[in-house]
Amino acid sequence: MNPSDRDATGLLTRPDEFVQLVTPAGERRADAEYDRWVADVDTAALGRLYRDMAIVRRLDAEATALQRQGELGLWPPLAGQEAAQIGSARALRDDDFVFSSYREHAVAWCRGVGPAELLTVWRGSASSGWDPFERRMAVPQIIIGAQALHATGYAMGAAWEGSDAATIGYFGDGATSEGDVNEAFVFAASFDAPVVFFCQNNQWAISEPVGLQSKQPLARRADGFGMPGIRVDGNDVLAVLAATRSALDRARRGEGPTLIEAVTYRLGPHTTADDPKRYRTDEELAEWRERDALARVLSLLAASGVDSDGFEREVADEAGRAAAELRAAVTGIPDPEPMSVFDHVYAEPNSHLERQRDHYARYLAMFDDAAASGAEGSAR
Amino acid sequence: MNPSDRDATGLLTRPDEFVQLVTPAGERRADAEYDRWVADVDTAALGRLYRDMAIVRRLDAEATALQRQGELGLWPPLAGQEAAQIGSARALRDDDFVFSSYREHAVAWCRGVGPAELLTVWRGSASSGWDPFERRMAVPQIIIGAQALHATGYAMGAAWEGSDAATIGYFGDGATSEGDVNEAFVFAASFDAPVVFFCQNNQWAISEPVGLQSKQPLARRADGFGMPGIRVDGNDVLAVLAATRSALDRARRGEGPTLIEAVTYRLGPHTTADDPKRYRTDEELAEWRERDALARVLSLLAASGVDSDGFEREVADEAGRAAAELRAAVTGIPDPEPMSVFDHVYAEPNSHLERQRDHYARYLAMFDDAAASGAEGSAR
Amino acid sequence: MTTMTFGKALNAGLRRALATDDKVVLMGEDIGTLGGVFRITDGLKAEFGANRVVDTPLSEAGILGTAVGLAYRGFRPVVEIQFDGFIYPAFDQIVAQVAKLHYRSRGMVRMPITIRVPFAGGIGAAEHHSESPEAYFTHTAGLRVVACSNPADAYVMIQQAIASDDPVLFFEPKRRYHVKGEVDETASLADAKPLGVASVVASGTDVTLVTYGGLVQTARDAAVAAAEDGISIEVIDLRSLAPIDYATVEASVRRTGRLVVTHEAGQQGGVGAELAASVTERCFEFLEAAPVRVTGHDIPYPPAKLERHHLPDLDRILDGVDRVMGRPNSLSGVEA
Amino acid sequence: MTTMTFGKALNAGLRRALATDDKVVLMGEDIGTLGGVFRITDGLKAEFGANRVVDTPLSEAGILGTAVGLAYRGFRPVVEIQFDGFIYPAFDQIVAQVAKLHYRSRGMVRMPITIRVPFAGGIGAAEHHSESPEAYFTHTAGLRVVACSNPADAYVMIQQAIASDDPVLFFEPKRRYHVKGEVDETASLADAKPLGVASVVASGTDVTLVTYGGLVQTARDAAVAAAEDGISIEVIDLRSLAPIDYATVEASVRRTGRLVVTHEAGQQGGVGAELAASVTERCFEFLEAAPVRVTGHDIPYPPAKLERHHLPDLDRILDGVDRVMGRPNSLSGVEA
Numbered sequence A, B: 001m002n003p004s005d006r007d008a009t010g011l012l013t014r015p016d017e018f019v020q021l022v023t024p025a026g027e028r029r030a031d032a033e034y035d036r037w038v039a040d041v042d043t044a045a046l047g048r049l050y051r052d053m054a055i056v057r058r059l060d061a062e063a064t065a066l067q068r069q070g071e072l073g074l075w076p077p078l079a080g081q082e083a084a085q086i087g088s089a090r091a092l093r094d095d096d097f098v099f100s101s102y103r104e105h106a107v108a109w110c111r112g113v114g115p116a117e118l119l120t121v122w123r124g125s126a127s128s129g130w131d132p133f134e135r136r137m138a139v140p141q142i143i144i145g146a147q148a149l150h151a152t153g154y155a156m157g158a159a160w161e162g163s164d165a166a167t168i169g170y171f172g173d174g175a176t177s178e179g180d181v182n183e184a185f186v187f188a189a190s191f192d193a194p195v196v197f198f199c200q201n202n203q204w205a206i207s208e209p210v211g212l213q214s215k216q217p218l219a220r221r222a223d224g225f226g227m228p229g230i231r232v233d234g235n236d237v238l239a240v241l242a243a244t245r246s247a248l249d250r251a252r253r254g255e256g257p258t259l260i261e262a263v264t265y266r267l268g269p270h271t272t273a274d275d276p277k278r279y280r281t282d283e284e285l286a287e288w289r290e291r292d293a294l295a296r297v298l299s300l301l302a303a304s305g306v307d308s309d310g311f312e313r314e315v316a317d318e319a320g321r322a323a324a325e326l327r328a329a330v331t332g333i334p335d336p337e338p339m340s341v342f343d344h345v346y347a348e349p350n351s352h353l354e355r356q357r358d359h360y361a362r363y364l365a366m367f368d369d370a371a372a373s374g375a376e377g378s379a380r
Numbered sequence C, D: 001m002t003t004m005t006f007g008k009a010l011n012a013g014l015r016r017a018l019a020t021d022d023k024v025v026l027m028g029e030d031i032g033t034l035g036g037v038f039r040i041t042d043g044l045k046a047e048f049g050a051n052r053v054v055d056t057p058l059s060e061a062g063i064l065g066t067a068v069g070l071a072y073r074g075f076r077p078v079v080e081i082q083f084d085g086f087i088y089p090a091f092d093q094i095v096a097q098v099a100k101l102h103y104r105s106r107g108m109v110r111m112p113i114t115i116r117v118p119f120a121g122g123i124g125a126a127e128h129h130s131e132s133p134e135a136y137f138t139h140t141a142g143l144r145v146v147a148c149s150n151p152a153d154a155y156v157m158i159q160q161a162i163a164s165d166d167p168v169l170f171f172e173p174k175r176r177y178h179v180k181g182e183v184d185e186t187a188s189l190a191d192a193k194p195l196g197v198a199s200v201v202a203s204g205t206d207v208t209l210v211t212y213g214g215l216v217q218t219a220r221d222a223a224v225a226a227a228e229d230g231i232s233i234e235v236i237d238l239r240s241l242a243p244i245d246y247a248t249v250e251a252s253v254r255r256t257g258r259l260v261v262t263h264e265a266g267q268q269g270g271v272g273a274e275l276a277a278s279v280t281e282r283c284f285e286f287l288e289a290a291p292v293r294v295t296g297h298d299i300p301y302p303p304a305k306l307e308r309h310h311l312p313d314l315d316r317i318l319d320g321v322d323r324v325m326g327r328p329n330s331l332s333g334v335e336a
C-alpha cells in the first residue's frame, strides 16, 4: 500500500452488516435472534429509554456550555453516543459493575451518579466524583484501554466468589489497538470471565479514523480470541439493549466474555479542546445526523400511537430542569483544601509523606504569620 | 468455568485441521492450494531439507551436552521444531530479514551463523554472537513478543524504501498473549507491512499448555486483525516451506502481513534449567515422537527411490562432524576483557560513563599495584 | 533572528531535520492530519508526506517497538508521546530494547530514536497529563535525557537529538509552548552548544540554583527577586539530565558553596537527589550548607485546583534559597 | 525455630497468608503446576486450588491489570513477576493504576497488591534476568518498596506486605534463595518488627554502611574484614526502600559521621542517590566526609562472564570504606 493513501482509510461502517431492530426511519425490524431479548420492552419502556437519551443529550450540551463559560476545565462530549450508552447501561443489573472511559456520562447517569458527582473531576476539584462501590461504577479511566483489564479481573473475582453478577468494560475504537485491551480478551477467554467488552466505535480516535486502527470490523476481533463478537447499530437503543442483555446473560451463565461493537458516531469534538474541522468533513457529520438515535425512537413511538410531540415536549422540559440542576450543582462543588493535596496517597501511615506534609504546612503557615505580622502576600 | 478445571486445558492440536503435505507415515498428500509453492522441490531438494534438519538436531543435542558439561551457562533446545524452523528459514531470500526469539538455532544455521557465533551468548561471553546485518538476522530476543513489533517496523521501513524484501518474525504460542504481539498485528495490518509472523506453537510456554493462552487455534487470531492466518503441520517441512513461501510472496506483492501457526512440539525441556516431568506426561511425549519431522522425510525419499539408509548414514556422519566443530568452537570463544564491560553503552562519548570507566580502571589497577608491591590478592 | 513561540521553534527544527535527512521519520498519535494535539508537527505531513510524518494506531508500545525495527533498517524515528502520562505503556520497549540494543549488539545496531515528550504540569490538565517522568529515564543506562527551556534551545536541541546516534528522551515543558523567543534559523548546528552542555542563564555569587525545563523561567524570576533581598543567585539550566554537565555545576558551586535544585517531579529519587549526591561527592569541602531540594511532593499529580500546592513556584524556590542561606525559612521558622 | 532456605521461608509465608485470608490469591506465570521457576510457590496450588494459586496467560500487563480489578472486588492479589527484567511490560499498570488508584479515588478504592520480584544478579543468568529496577518504584508515589535479605525476614515480611492495604513491591534477592537460616513459624505478626523499620545488623563506630537485599551479607563480610583493619563498621539493612527508615540511618550517621551506601543497581538516580542526598540534608554538620556510593555501573546488565566486574563485592565495598575514611583508595591512589 502506498502510505500516502492512508488518509483514505475509511470508517468501516457498512450499516447493513450489524444488528438493527429500529431503522433510522423508525421502523421496527424483526430479528430472529435478538427480538426475544427485548420482548418485554413496551411503549412505556421505550419511552423511558427515549427519556434517558434526551436528558443525557441535554446534560451533555449543558456541560459543554459550562466548559465554554469557564466553569469546567475540560469536557468530553458524548453527543451521538446516547443510544450506545443508554441501551447498554439499562441492560445492567444493579449489582453488575462498570469500568468505563472518560466519555460514559450516560452510563454514569444510569448508575445514579448525581450532577455534582459527574462534574467534580472535569472542574478539576478532585480526582474522582463518586463512590465507585455506591454507584457500582469505577473511577473513569483516562489511560486508553487499561480499564478492560480491570473489568476482566473484577469479573474473574466475582466468578470465583460464585456470584452471577456480570462486569462491563467500556472503551473506544482506538482502544482496540492498545495491548491492554487485547490482553484483556486473552485473560477473559482463558478464565471464562463473566465480562462484556463494550466497544463504542464512534469512528474516530481524536483525529484518527477507525480504519487506521483496523481494516476489519472490530467485532470480528472476538472470534480469534475465543469469544463471540456482536456488531450492533450503536444508534439503535433497542438493538444495543438486546445485544447487551444477551451478552450479560451469557456471562451470568458462566459461558464467558462477549465483545460488542456498537457502531456509532461522535457528533461533537473529541473534547472541548478539540477542533474536528481539522480532520473530518461536514458531509460526514450530516450523514450521521441522519442516523440520529432519538428521532427514530420518537417515530416508532408515534407509529405505536403515542402523542410523540407532546411526549417530546414533556421530556424536553424535564431535561431542561435536569440541565438547570447541573448548572446549579457546578458552583456548589467545593474547592479542595490546600493540605488535602497530601490525602489518600497511602492507606496506611507513611513516614516520608508525613514529614513532607509537615514541611508544607509550616511553609503555608509562614504566609499567615507574615500576613499577621503585616507583610503582604509573601512571607518575605 | 470452574477454575480448578484449568489443568485440563488442552493442547489445541487437532492434527487434521492444518496444512499437511507429508503425513507422519511419509505419504505425500495432494493440496490444491499449496502444492504449487513446492513444485520445484525434487528429491535432491528434499534431501537438502532433511540434511538441514538432521544437522541442527545433532547440533542442538551437542549444545545441550555442552551445557551439561559446564561449557555453556544455559541452552534452550529446539528438538522437535526442526521442520518448523528449517522449512520457514529455507523459504527466505538472502535479503529478507529475521527477528527471532531465543530458540531459533535452526533459523540461525540457515542464515549462516557459525558455531562460535551461535554459542557465544549461551556461554555468557558476550551479549550477542553475530553481526545482525551480515546474517540478516537480529540479535535474538528474550523479552517475549517484543521482536514481533521490531519485525513489523523493519518491514514498514523496507516498504517505504520500495524494497521487495520481506521480514519474518518468530515467536511462540505463549507470546501470543503479550500485548506487543497483538499490537504488532495491528500495526502490520494498518500499514500493510511486508512481514510474516511465524508462530511456533510447540504446545507449551514453559509449564503452561497453549490452551491456557487461547481456546482458539492461534492462526484464527489473524482474521480479526485483518490478515490471513495459515495453520500448518509444523513437523512437515514441506508444508511449512509452502506456507511460508506463499506468505512471503504475498508480502513482496505489497499485500501485507500473514500469520502462520506451525503446530509442533518441544520434545526437550524449556531450557536446560527446566524439568518438564513436573508438568507433562510421557504419553504426550511419546505421541509427539510419532509425528517426527525427520522420519517422514526419509520415508518419502525412500518411496521416491532414494537409498534412504545410506543417505541417513551419510548425513549422520556430516552431522557428527558439524557437532565436533561446535564442540571445538566453544572453548575457542574468547573471554571478555574486564574493561569491555563499559563498551558500547553509547554510540557517542558520554561524560558520565567515561568517568565511571576511569574510576573502575583505577580500581582494577590497585590490584596490580598491590600485587607488584607484594601484597596478595587484594589491594588492601 | 526570528521571533517565534516555543512550539513553532520545535516545528521549525523538526522541519529542518526532515528536510536534511530523508531517513528521519516522525511517528505518533494524531501528529499527521491534525498536526498533534499541541500542533507541534503542524503542516509537516502535508509537506513531507504520510510516510515521513506518520499517524500511528493508538498504541505506545507499538510506536516504540516499530521505531526499533525502523532503526534496525537505518531510519531515525522521531516519536511523539502525546502526553507524559502515556509513555508508560512503552516503558518496556524503551528500557529493555531502545536503551539496551546498542550494548547488546556490541555496537552493531544503533538506536538513533528521539522520543519527544510534552511534560510536566501547570496547565490545569486532567489526570495523567502533567507527569514528570524524567528520572525513570535518567536511571536507565543507554539513554540520553534532555529538557529544553526556551525557543532558541528547542530549535537547536531537537535537531541535535535527532542527529544523535544514541536514543534521546526529549522533554518539552508544555506549559511554555506559547512563550515567544528569538530563534536563529540560519545558524549551523556545528557551531551550536553541544547537547550535553548546561547553560548558566544568570550569574551570581551566593547560591547556585539548578533546574531544567519549565522551571528555568521561574528560577530566573527567583534570582531577580532574591537580588532585591541582596542575595546573588547563579541560575543553571541543565539542558541535559543524563549525562549531567557536572563541570559547569561544580565550577559554580565551588564559588557559591551553596546548591539549590528544583524540579516538578517528586523528591524521592528525583534528578535532584542525583545532583545533590554527586555535587556533595565532588564539592564536599566547598559546601557551606547541605544542598537543598525544592520539588513537587511525593504524591500522584493532584487535581487541577490543587496543582499550585504541588508545583515549586517563586516563593517555594526562595524559601529553599533561605534554607541554604541559613536565613529564616519554613523549616527554621519565621521571625515575625 | 526451624532451619529453612530463603525460598522455603517465602513459601511458608505465602502458605500462611493463603490460609489466613481467603481473599489472598497468588497469580503469575508458571506459579501453579510448576510451583514457579524458583519453586517459591511449590505445592501451593495443590493445597489451595487453581483459583487461589493461578497460572496466568503470558502477559505481565494482563497480570497486573487483572490484579487491579481483583483488588476492586476485594481480593488481595499476590503477583509473581518471573524475573526482574519482565516487570517493564506491566509498568503502566503499576505506575499509572496500582500506585494512583487509592489517591485517585480519594481513599475509596484500596490496592492491597503485593508484587513479588526475584531481583538482581550474581547467578550468571542470561540477559534481562538480573535487573535491579527498585529505584523506578521508589520514585513512584503511592507504592511501598521493600527488599528482604534473609529467611527470617522473608517469612515475616511477605506476610506483612500481603497484609498491607498499600501496594507493595517486594524484592527478593534471587541469588540468596538457597541460603539457610532460622525461621520462627509460630511467631505472631503482631510482635514482628514493622515493615518500614530498618535493621542494624552489625554495630560499629567509624562508618555506617547501608544496603539491602542480596548485598546485606556482603556488607556484613566487609564489616568483618574491615574490623581486622581496625575499622569499625555499622551495617544497616534498609528492608524498606520506600519509605526509608531515616530515624535509624540518621542515628547511626550522627555517631559515625561517615556513610557508605551500596547496591547493585546503577548509580545515577539509584536508591543510593536519595539516601546520600537525604542524609546530607539531615546530618550535614555531623558528616566527616561526603557519603560514598558503591554501586553497579551505569550500564545495561553485562553478560555472565562480566558480571563480577559490574557488581559491588567485598573489595569494592572496602574501597568505598577507604574512600569515606580518607585512606588510600582507588581514587586517592594507593601507596605501594
Ligand SMILES: Cc1ncc(C[n+]2csc(CCOP(=O)(O)OP(=O)(O)O)c2C)c(N)n1
Pocket: A103, A142, A143, A144, A171, A172, A173, A174, A175, A176, A202, A204, A205, A206, A266, A270, C029, C058, C060, C082, C086, C089
Ligand atoms: C495510553 C494513552 N494514550 C494516549 C492517550 C491520549 N488520548 C486520549 S483519548 C484518545 C483517543 C481515544 O479514542 P477511542 O478509544 O476511539 O475513544 P473515544 O475518545 O473515541 O471515545 C487518545 C489518543 C491516552 N489518554 N492514553
Ligand SMILES: Cc1ncc(C[n+]2csc(CCOP(=O)(O)OP(=O)(O)O)c2C)c(N)n1
Pocket: B101, B103, B142, B143, B144, B171, B172, B173, B174, B175, B176, B202, B204, B205, B206, B266, B270, D029, D058, D060, D082, D086, D089
Ligand atoms: C516479558 C517476558 N515474560 C516472561 C518471560 C519468561 N519466559 C521465558 S520463555 C517463556 C515461555 C515462552 O513460551 P512461548 O512463547 O511458547 O515460546 P517457547 O519457549 O515455547 O519457544 C517465559 C514465560 C520472558 N522471557 N519475557
Ligand SMILES: [Mg+2]
Pocket: A172, A173, A174, A200, A201, A202, A203, A204, A205, A206
Ligand atoms: Mg473513538
Ligand SMILES: [Mg+2]
Pocket: B172, B173, B174, B200, B201, B202, B203, B204, B205, B206
Ligand atoms: Mg511454546
